[in-house]
Amino acid sequence: MRELTYNEAAVEAVAEEMRRDPKIFYMSTDPIPPLLKEFGPQRIKATPIAEAALTGMGIGAAGSGFRPIVDWRQVTFCFVAMDQIVNQAAKIHYMFGGQVTFPILFRASVGGGGRIAAQHSQSPYSMFMNVAGLKMYLPSTPYDMKGLLKTAIRDNSPVISFESGRLMTSKGQVPDEDYTIPLGKADVKREGSDVTVVALAWLVHEALAAAETLADEGVSVEVIDPRTLVPLDADAIRSSVQKTGRLLIADEAGPTAGFSAEVAAVVTEDAATFARLNAPVRRVCALQVPIPYSPVLENHVFPDRNRILAGIRELLAR
Amino acid sequence: MTNLSPNLPPDKQREMLRKMLTIRRFEERASDDYLAGKIYGVVHCYIGEEAAAVGVCSALDHGDRIISTHRGHGHCIAKGADLKRMMAELYGRQAGYCKGKGGSMHIADFDIGMLGANGIVAGGIAIVTGAGLAAQMEGKGGVAVSFFGDGASNAGPFHECLNIAATWKLPMLYVCENNMYAAQTPAAATHALSDVASRAAGYGIPGVVVDGNDVFAVYQAAHAAVERARSGGGPTLIECKTYRWRAHTERRGQPDLRDRAEVETWMRRDPIAMLAQQLCEQGELDSAGLQAMEDEIAHALEAAVAFAEASPFPLPDQAVEDVFAS
Numbered sequence: 094m095r096e097l098t099y100n101e102a103a104v105e106a107v108a109e110e111m112r113r114d115p116k117i118f119y120m121s122t123d124p125i126p127p128l129l130k131e132f133g134p135q136r137i138k139a140t141p142i143a144e145a146a147l148t149g150m151g152i153g154a155a156g157s158g159f160r161p162i163v164d165w166r167q168v169t170f171c172f173v174a175m176d177q178i179v180n181q182a183a184k185i186h187y188m189f190g191g192q193v194t195f196p197i198l199f200r201a202s203v204g205g206g207g208r209i210a211a212q213h214s215q216s217p218y219s220m221f222m223n224v225a226g227l228k229m230y231l232p233s234t235p236y237d238m239k240g241l242l243k244t245a246i247r248d249n250s251p252v253i254s255f256e257s258g259r260l261m262t263s264k265g266q267v268p269d270e271d272y273t274i275p276l277g278k279a280d281v282k283r284e285g286s287d288v289t290v291v292a293l294a295w296l297v298h299e300a301l302a303a304a305e306t307l308a309d310e311g312v313s314v315e316v317i318d319p320r321t322l323v324p325l326d327a328d329a330i331r332s333s334v335q336k337t338g339r340l341l342i343a344d345e346a347g348p349t350a351g352f353s354a355e356v357a358a359v360v361t362e363d364a365a366t367f368a369r370l371n372a373p374v375r376r377v378c379a380l381q382v383p384i385p386y387s388p389v390l391e392n393h394v395f396p397d398r399n400r401i402l403a404g405i406r407e408l409l410a411r
Numbered sequence: 412m413t414n415l416s417p418n419l420p421p422d423k424q425r426e427m428l429r430k431m432l433t434i435r436r437f438e439e440r441a442s443d444d445y446l447a448g449k450i451y452g453v454v455h456c457y458i459g460e461e462a463a464a465v466g467v468c469s470a471l472d473h474g475d476r477i478i479s480t481h482r483g484h485g486h487c488i489a490k491g492a493d494l495k496r497m498m499a500e501l502y503g504r505q506a507g508y509c510k511g512k513g514g515s516m517h518i519a520d521f522d523i524g525m526l527g528a529n530g531i532v533a534g535g536i537a538i539v540t541g542a543g544l545a546a547q548m549e550g551k552g553g554v555a556v557s558f559f560g561d562g563a564s565n566a567g568p569f570h571e572c573l574n575i576a577a578t579w580k581l582p583m584l585y586v587c588e589n590n591m592y593a594a595q596t597p598a599a600a601t602h603a604l605s606d607v608a609s610r611a612a613g614y615g616i617p618g619v620v621v622d623g624n625d626v627f628a629v630y631q632a633a634h635a636a637v638e639r640a641r642s643g644g645g646p647t648l649i650e651c652k653t654y655r656w657r658a659h660t661e662r663r664g665q666p667d668l669r670d671r672a673e674v675e676t677w678m679r680r681d682p683i684a685m686l687a688q689q690l691c692e693q694g695e696l697d698s699a700g701l702q703a704m705e706d707e708i709a710h711a712l713e714a715a716v717a718f719a720e721a722s723p724f725p726l727p728d729q730a731v732e733d734v735f736a737s
């Protein structure tokens with residue numbers, strides 16, 4: 094075990110996979126220096142600012158026997174490539190009857206907190222969850238990042254690696270040896286019996302902080318990190334809620350048609366889980382607004398440990 | 412430097428210098444205040460490129476419209492934006508142009524035809540082409556100007572809009588500020604041709620390369636393009652060869668991989684010093700006049716900072732305002 098940052102874990106995963114498989118190459122507008130140094134400009138391509146073209150080229154190279162990684166950097170920049178993502182990457186395998194595979198990894202940082210205003214502070218993963226044919230995950234720790242990223246690179250479908258901007262420099266233990274984490278498996282970040290909190294990325298850590306506070310008050314909080322958004326580990330979420338009878342979902346994105354709405358549906362549409370609910374499902378999300386610049390406004394828009402705490406207290410009061 | 416003294420009134424020439432100097436001093440202050448934690452997020456400085464914005468905007472009328480990029484302070488000031496409201500926006504205050512919602516990357520002043528800085532590379536090109544379409548439909552001779560970088564010239568909207576504007580003869584100026592880099596990536600690594608302006612040929616419109624540090628050269632090219640646009644001749648692509656003195660953003664410790672000798676070579680071609688020197692040689696300015704200009708700008712900046720500091724932060728609940736039109 095060593096300590097790595099979230100970002101270092103991602104770079105290490107890419108580097109290890111690139112050493113293993115010469116078919117992998119990487120495209121982004123600004124190459125990552127250590128990758129460029131090790132693999133050179135043939136495999137680490139510095140591209141023009143032309144995300145639509147890069148995304149499409151990634152799809153084409155994937156269908157021609159390569160395993161491209163297209164790094165959009167911020168999710169914001171992939172919106173200029175929406176046709177290639179939604180009409181092409183997501184559908185090409187299905188529409189052509191599965192003739193060839195399109196193993197492509199897209200990387201995109203998400204989230205706010207940087208005072209960089211509406212265009213650069215987005216968490217739009219539920220938009221992509223809504224598109225059939227894309228897998229995606231959003232890890233909360235360096236360990237999960239590395240394991241999921243390696244799995245995603247080896248996957249034969251398009252996968253989006255959403256990565257939390259807030260967590261880039263956060264540290265955690267990562268094993269020395271090779272390991273992977275399967276897509277579609279949630280992780281229980283803290284066991285508990287009174288209430289389940291389902292959270293993603295940075296809010297996993299906020300939820301753990303809230304759980305710690307409540308533990309002092311004798312309340313036992315279970316924190317579930319789905320890690321993968323598609324496919325979602327509904328079983329893990331349901332069995333936790335069946336145990337605790339209460340569910341709070343924390344998400345840095347807004348609530349409308351969001352990840353949080355999907356989790357709420359997964360829980361409430363299941364008769365066995367619904368029967369065990371002792372309180373309505375509670376969501377603690379960002380306000381449904383573009384993210385503002387001024388710190389006062391931005392802080393107000395995002396959920397945090399205090400809002401999670403307040404939400405849990407409300408659930409317990411019922 | 413280009414000599415325009417016969418046909419540009421001395422007042423206008425001095426005004427160009429004053430604007431360029433204002434941009435520079437504004438950004439020096441913004442950078443200091445950013446590092447001091449009074450301005451948040453990210454700040455992209457335009458220092459070194461002032462002649463491009465001022466040269467072009469000096470050829471425009473109040474009613475003409477422009478759009479900017481992530482590096483937008485210079486375009487705002489050149490088009491006549493209020494330093495107080497700009498500074499208040501950078502400070503995240505209620506009195507800022509965008510009520511504290513936008514910050515450095517998103518300053519707009521629609522009253523003066525400044526349609527906004529934009530955080531998306533090439534994100535403004537189509538929008539301002541729409542303003543050009545509106546100007547054409549209004550039929551009052553208005554023009555619209557798209558400012559964008561060398562990096563943006565590789566993005567789809569640049570090509571799509573040049574084609575439409577050329578075909579429809581829209582009253583447009585496409586002004587590429589070629590500062591030779593897109594973040595850390597040299598333009599030479601991402602452009603098949605060394606001149607962005609030569610792409611104009613593919614759309615059948617004039618493409619002009621100008622020394623982007625020579626404000627009169629920029630003005631002259633812009634003036635000709637504006638005349639052409641106003642008279643129904645259609646768009647022009649103007650490429651200003653210039654250079655940013657600072658790193659891509661003001662973030663502390665941000666690497667700047669450019670060759671120091673290259674940076675210094677360009678700094679010796681300071682567009683402001685070159686203009687000041689020419690005005691002095693022409694007898695339109697002396698060192699006392701230049702000092703008076705500096706003092707006046709320093710004063711205006713102090714007033715802008717004081718205004719920003721005196722403006723309250725927004726109230727938290729204002730975060731939910733303006734999502735939709737009322």
Ligand SMILES: Cc1ncc(C[n+]2csc(CCOP(=O)(O)OP(=O)(O)O)c2C)c(N)n1
Binds near residue numbers: 480482563590592594
């Ligand atoms: C679509 C998109 N892709 C990537 C970025 C990240 N980015 C911001 S500025 C920049 C470089 C822009 O270069 P250029 O157009 O030459 O403008 P300059 O910064 O040199 O003024 C990049 C890649 C972005 N903002 N938008």
Ligand SMILES: [Mg+2]
Binds near residue numbers: 560588590593
């Ligand atoms: Mg540039």
